[in-house]
Amino acid sequence: MLLPTARDLRGALTRYAEAVIEDERFPTAATARTREDRAYTLCVMTGAAEVVAALHAADALLERRGTRVRRTKRLPAVLPLETLRGDRVGTPKDVRPMSAPSPRPVHSVDEAA
Template sequence: MLVPDPKVVRRLLTRYAALKIAYAEKETLETARGLEDVTYTLCVMTGTTTVHDAVVAADALLAAGERRRDVRQAGLLGSGTTPAVPSKGMRAAAPPHTEVRTLHGRALDASGPLR
């Protein structure tokens, strides 16, 4: 199974959040098309069919990458303990949060405008 580059996933999530905010502030054809494009790309990259599922999968992918990095660092530091990491072929559990927040603390819902 191909795994997307975490840097690309982060960039897409950032672009998605920025476009959701821009679209909520002013609905334009340009922001709508950009949002549609980034949503489609996130879904294809994560193998999902809804933007909500894509954000959850992207979060899980980034969290799994963080855990792998922590394990490598723990091995280099010789701590003697390694955190639990899903074995090859197993899917990491989704993180408990999937909500994106703006700088002002407003929730950014994957299925609609800002609340």
């Protein structure tokens, strides 16, 4: 089996991650198909049968080559409400709808002169 270069592997991982994000945010038949295509590409590149195994294999290949990027703390798939509101911690009852900005007064040409 030919091994992919680190650059190709990182590119495939990036494209797969982008496809997953897009499919999770705006699920359509097209985004699901793109996600499947990117998963298949990773599987072919790593010789794995499933995408989870392909992700682990890609990590191992990059680590062996010394090109693995240090991972940061992984975020959960769904962020807690407190995270979205910054430092303020509360319950969903605390969330109030945003008020619309007040309309600006419209000045006619005569008033500006």
